[in-house]
Amino acid sequence: MDKVGGLAIDLDPTGFFLNKPTIINSFLKPNHPKWNLDFMDSTSNNRFSGIEFPVNLNSRDDQEPPAPSDEKRVVVDEMDFFSDKNRLHDFDVKASSIDVKKEDLHSGAPPRFDFDVNTGLNLLTANTGSDQSTIDDGISPNVENKRAKNELAVLQAELDRMNAENHRLKGMLGQVTNNYNVLQMHLVTMMQQQQNSKTESSQEQEMMDVKLEEKKNEESGGKMIQRQFMDLGPAATGETDEPSQSSSEGRTHDPSRSPHTNVEVASKENRLPHKNSSNNEAVTFDKDRSEVGNGRDESPDHGSQGWGPNKVPKMNPSKNVEQSTEATMRKARVSVRARSEAPMITDGCQWRKYGQKMAKGNPCPRAYYRCTMAAGCPVRKQVQRCAEDRTILTTTYEGNHNHPLPPAAMAMASTTSAAASMLLSGSMSSTDGLMNSNFLARNLLPCTSSMATISASAPFPTVTLDLTHPPNPLQFQRPPSQFHIPFPNQNNNFVSTPTSAMPQVFGQALYNQSKFSGLQISQDMESSQLAHQAQAQQPSLADTVTAATAAITADPNFTAALAAAITSIINGGGAHPNNSNNSNSTTNNNNNNANTTTSNTIT
DNA sequence: CGCCTTTGACCCGCGC
DNA sequence: GCGCGGGTCAAAGGCG
Numbered sequence: 185m186d187k188v189g190g191l192a193i194d195l196d197p198t199g200f201f202l203n204k205p206t207i208i209n210s211f212l213k214p215n216h217p218k219w220n221l222d223f224m225d226s227t228s229n230n231r232f233s234g235i236e237f238p239v240n241l242n243s244r245d246d247q248e249p250p251a252p253s254d255e256k257r258v259v260v261d262e263m264d265f266f267s268d269k270n271r272l273h274d275f276d277v278k279a280s281s282i283d284v285k286k287e288d289l290h291s292g293a294p295p296r297f298d299f300d301v302n303t304g305l306n307l308l309t310a311n312t313g314s315d316q317s318t319i320d321d322g323i324s325p326n327v328e329n330k331r332a333k334n335e336l337a338v339l340q341a342e343l344d345r346m347n348a349e350n351h352r353l354k355g356m357l358g359q360v361t362n363n364y365n366v367l368q369m370h371l372v373t374m375m376q377q378q379q380n381s382k383t384e385s386s387q388e389q390e391m392m393d394v395k396l397e398e399k400k401n402e403e404s405g406g407k408m409i410q411r412q413f414m415d416l417g418p419a420a421t422g423e424t425d426e427p428s429q430s431s432s433e434g435r436t437h438d439p440s441r442s443p444h445t446n447v448e449v450a451s452k453e454n455r456l457p458h459k460n461s462s463n464n465e466a467v468t469f470d471k472d473r474s475e476v477g478n479g480r481d482e483s484p485d486h487g488s489q490g491w492g493p494n495k496v497p498k499m500n501p502s503k504n505v506e507q508s509t510e511a512t513m514r515k516a517r518v519s520v521r522a523r524s525e526a527p528m529i530t531d532g533c534q535w536r537k538y539g540q541k542m543a544k545g546n547p548c549p550r551a552y553y554r555c556t557m558a559a560g561c562p563v564r565k566q567v568q569r570c571a572e573d574r575t576i577l578t579t580t581y582e583g584n585h586n587h588p589l590p591p592a593a594m595a596m597a598s599t600t601s602a603a604a605s606m607l608l609s610g611s612m613s614s615t616d617g618l619m620n621s622n623f624l625a626r627n628l629l630p631c632t633s634s635m636a637t638i639s640a641s642a643p644f645p646t647v648t649l650d651l652t653h654p655p656n657p658l659q660f661q662r663p664p665s666q667f668h669i670p671f672p673n674q675n676n677n678f679v680s681t682p683t684s685a686m687p688q689v690f691g692q693a694l695y696n697q698s699k700f701s702g703l704q705i706s707q708d709m710e711s712s713q714l715a716h717q718a719q720a721q722q723p724s725l726a727d728t729v730t731a732a733t734a735a736i737t738a739d740p741n742f743t744a745a746l747a748a749a750i751t752s753i754i755n756g757g758g759a760h761p762n763n764s765n766n767s768n769s770t771t772n773n774n775n776n777n778a779n780t781t782t783s784n785t786i787t
Numbered sequence: 788c789g790c791c792t793t794t795g796a797c798c799c800g801c802g803c
Numbered sequence: 804g805c806g807c808g809g810g811t812c813a814a815a816g817g818c819g
């Protein structure tokens with residue numbers, strides 16, 4: 185047995201040695217016969233704190249400390265050692281007895297001990313540390329607290345690990361989702377091409393039907409209605425299979441041409457929808473501007489690719505199809521009306537505000553945002569509060585994302601994509617709006633609600649998802665230039681078609697859908713096979729509901745804001761358009777155009 | 788320091 | 804031609 189200073193420890197070969205240990209802190213647990221001691225190795229300055237051991241006082245009839253003058257024998261049955269520095273380690277010290285001479289136990293000052301170990305201590309394990317914290321507070325931490333801290337640390341580490349795992353899984357999920365969407369897009373494209381090849385044979389008959397109908401309208405209304413369909417892209421594709429027709433008719437702008445409008449004509453439609461067709465042709469084609477679909481999307485110059493009618497890009501007829509398609513797609517706009525107190529609804533994308541203007545007829549400023557998730561992303565959006573009800577926020581999206589979207593953004597993108605597909609499928613010029621909207625009203629939209637609105641007004645086709653479901657139908661008067669596309673009832677059993685079943689990001693979805701859907705469906709609507717086309721049209725609506733639901737569920741704020749509206753949709757509780765003239769969602773964007781265009785409200 | 792917002796100026800198309 | 808309105812730019816300032 186070694187006796188060093190006041191404390192003697194019988195060394196264990198596997199243990200450690202306290203060289204001239206000094207007690208730097210100690211206290212006696214109240215109502216608990218344990219001593220807590222902090223030792224300092226005088227040589228190494230290692231500190232061993234929290235040493236706790238039950239004491240067996242010779243006079244243990246009670247647990248009261250003996251009188252200061254008494255010199256008692258304390259038998260240490262077991263000593264727990266705890267290092268504050270390495271909290272995960274502790275060791276037990278077996279000892280037989282320690283002679284303790286207590287002083288000043290009754291005073292308020294920390295007791296002082298003189299140790300005289302007369303039996304060996306069996307050090308089972310050892311650990312060193314130097315934690316001064318327990319000195320300052322004057323109270324040695326007890327072992328229970330330290331063990332609890334140990335457990336807490338372990339749990340914290342486990343939590344961190346699980347968080348990391350969760351983050352990794354989220355990333356994987358996003359990757360899988362993106363891959364899924366890409367594959368789906370490819371599949372849809374292939375199916376569309378196949379379908380187009382099948383339907384091509386029947387288009388000639390449809391064209392004849394269309395011409396007959398045009399002629400009928402001409403005679404009855406005394407008004408020449410030009411067939412001007414927004415060509416939605418290369419697909420024109422299916423149509424491009426008839427190159428002679430598209431190339432010639434588009435330039436001649438023959439009012440009696442078939443709906444197989446080529447790209448150039450489509451661009452004209454987007455450009456100057458306010459004017460009649462002849463004026464359009466004269467004005468737009470005389471100008472030679474070639475900035476559509478090029479890099480100017482990244483750095484849009486004023487007036488070239490804006491939102492308003494004056495921003496319609498000029499299209500040189502010689503422009504390639506892709507460029508014109510992009511220009512067309514960028515013109516398709518989707519407005520989302522939602523109740524939100526926030527200045528901007530959360531849609532998962534990153535936006536940078538680049539302008540703010542006071543719009544006529546609305547005291548609330550209109551803010552302009554540009555997508556900043558990727559350099560050169562052409563997607564922009566306008567945010568404006570409704571003048572009539574400032575709790576309603578109208579967000580209008582335009583353009584195609586040229587980058588992957590996070591899941592949160594995918595939700596809204598899918599919503600707008602589906603809505604845009606609905607719009608583009610029935611896109612029409614201002615003059616066509618009169619008739620096509622009636623077609624939609626009579627044949628495509630037997631089930632009614634007021635949750636989606638398509639603006640047939642020029643310059644740009646706009647579909648609005650009215651998710652506010654205003655309680656007062658008269659509060660928001662729908663402009664005369666709009667007709668309503670209802671969301672389908674939940675009970676409707678939609679057949680998903682490639683055209684619409686594409687929960688794709690906004691841009692890509694629009695781009696691909698535009699390749700075939702718009703023109704074809706427009707034709708179909710005017711053909712004698714209206715019932716069949718109505719069936720084909722409905723999936724867009726169903727997808728819109730699905731996508732809207734996804735968007736809402738993806739964002740708690742959005743959820744809260746739109747819960748009521750979605751409930752009405754899901755329950756098929758949408759009011760009939762006749763008594764739901766509450767959606768003027770496109771008013772903010774087209775309010776200055778409404779009086780110059782012609783369209784009907786579906787009844 | 789970089790990013791963002793603000794805000795006045797500018798451009799453009801359209802209507803008169 | 805001019806005014807108006809929409810859309811965008813870009814400098815200035817704020818903020819983290």
